[in-house]
Amino acid sequence: MAEVLAAADLGVLLGALRARGYRVVGPRVAAGVIQYAELDDAGDLPHGWTDEQAPGRYRLARRDDDAYFGYAVGPHSWKRELLPPRVRLWQASRDGLAVEEEETDYQPTAFVGVRPCELAAIAIQDRVFLDGRFADRDYAARRADVFLVAVECGSPSSLCFCSSLGTGPGATDGFDLALTELHAGEHRFLVRSGSSAGNAVLADLPTRPAARADLETAEQVVEAAARAQAGRFAAEDVHDLLLRNLESPHWDAVAERCLSCGNCTLVCPTCFCTHVEDTSSLDGETAARDRVWDTCFSLRYAEMHGGNTRPTTRARYRQWLTHKLATWEDQFGTSGCVGCGRCIAWCPAAIDIRAEVAAIRQEDAHAHA
Ligand code: SF4
Numbered sequence: 001m002a003e004v005l006a007a008a009d010l011g012v013l014l015g016a017l018r019a020r021g022y023r024v025v026g027p028r029v030a031a032g033v034i035q036y037a038e039l040d041d042a043g044d045l046p047h048g049w050t051d052e053q054a055p056g057r058y059r060l061a062r063r064d065d066d067a068y069f070g071y072a073v074g075p076h077s078w079k080r081e082l083l084p085p086r087v088r089l090w091q092a093s094r095d096g097l098a099v100e101e102e103e104t105d106y107q108p109t110a111f112v113g114v115r116p117c118e119l120a121a122i123a124i125q126d127r128v129f130l131d132g133r134f135a136d137r138d139y140a141a142r143r144a145d146v147f148l149v150a151v152e153c154g155s156p157s158s159l160c161f162c163s164s165l166g167t168g169p170g171a172t173d174g175f176d177l178a179l180t181e182l183h184a185g186e187h188r189f190l191v192r193s194g195s196s197a198g199n200a201v202l203a204d205l206p207t208r209p210a211a212r213a214d215l216e217t218a219e220q221v222v223e224a225a226a227r228a229q230a231g232r233f234a235a236e237d238v239h240d241l242l243l244r245n246l247e248s249p250h251w252d253a254v255a256e257r258c259l260s261c262g263n264c265t266l267v268c269p270t271c272f273c274t275h276v277e278d279t280s281s282l283d284g285e286t287a288a289r290d291r292v293w294d295t296c297f298s299l300r301y302a303e304m305h306g307g308n309t310r311p312t313t314r315a316r317y318r319q320w321l322t323h324k325l326a327t328w329e330d331q332f333g334t335s336g337c338v339g340c341g342r343c344i345a346w347c348p349a350a351i352d353i354r355a356e357v358a359a360i361r362q363e364d365a366h367a368h369a
């Protein structure tokens with residue numbers, strides 16, 4: 001069942017979420033980008049803004065309409081909420097040698113404006129942190145009371161390739177509510193519920209039943225977004241292609257440009273590498289352990305007894321790309337990439353994973369011609 005919410009009533013949705021006890025987090029303009037932060041009302045959304053993206057480039061620009069969600073994705077992803085950059089795991093005191101795990105009593109949170117590729121990224125991280133033999137305590141607590149308001153994509157950037165990976169631009173499942181922003185005629189949202197929690201919130205909203213024209217317009221929005229991305233990435237055989245080219249000279253060519261800075265992994269919504277940091281107070285009475293984001297581009301990350309398994313940038317870039325697009329599939333049954341394009345926009349060397357795969361494909365074709 002689909003309903004229609006007038007754009008002017010978007011604030012009612014945010015109010016209904018807050019009335020149910022949710023902290024409401026969504027996109028807002030800050031520091032020259034669209035980032036995820038707490039929202040007080042619909043006026044905080046990036047109303048009339050879009051993002052222009054290219055390899056190594058991200059700029060905000062004004063739209064010529066008043067869209068609330070007329071951009072692709074910014075540098076933040078929802079992993080900042082579910083797997084924050086730094087989490088205190090435990091503290092210990094010398095007094096009685098007491099070790100205390102950190103509280104995980106988090107406020108329920110509504111994520112507003114979740115792109116379909118981000119729903120896929122959350123599902124991937126759920127698999128990593130919840131479905132294994134050892135569920136992660138902190139992630140599970142943060143994830144337990146999340147209400148997901150997805151917004152289908154109508155303005156993909158030139159870097160998006162979710163349609164090649166089947167992760168967008170339409171939202172099919174994994175959400176509580178899914179919105180499609182419609183401009184033709186009245187500015188409005190098509191709203192679909194995907195859960196009983198979604199049904200309850202939807203019942204609080206001043207909606208009307210969707211007419212055939214609303215449904216058709218929403219389909220056209222998603223189809224146009226998919227068409228805009230057509231042919232941007234050939235995903236079908238990428239697993240085997242990369243694994244049979246582990247010694248390709250192209251890894252050396254990428255390593256000449258790659259700075260090993262790790263930006264690509266920090267902005268990636270699925271990358272999950274962390275390390276732990278232990279600290280103690282100056283008087284030696286207390287100690288603590290924090291979990292912090294790390295990256296496979298860090299030299300230290302591959303250090304172990306006897307040496308470093310990935311001492312060169314070539315080895316580290318190859319590890320990242322082959323894990324993301326090939327061995328992740330063997331490990332978790334899905335690609336580690338959802339096609340959001342963040343790693344391309346935020347790479348200071350403008351390295352584009354789609355172009356790197358295409359170059360390896362070309363070399364592979366020559367080698368087997
Ligand atoms: S690898 Fe790049 S395009 Fe793929 S999900 Fe990560 S940031 Fe997005």
Ligand code: SF4
Pocket residue numbers: 257258259260261262263264265297346347348349350351
């Ligand atoms: S690919 Fe780009 S973002 Fe990633 S480590 Fe290399 S230079 Fe940094």
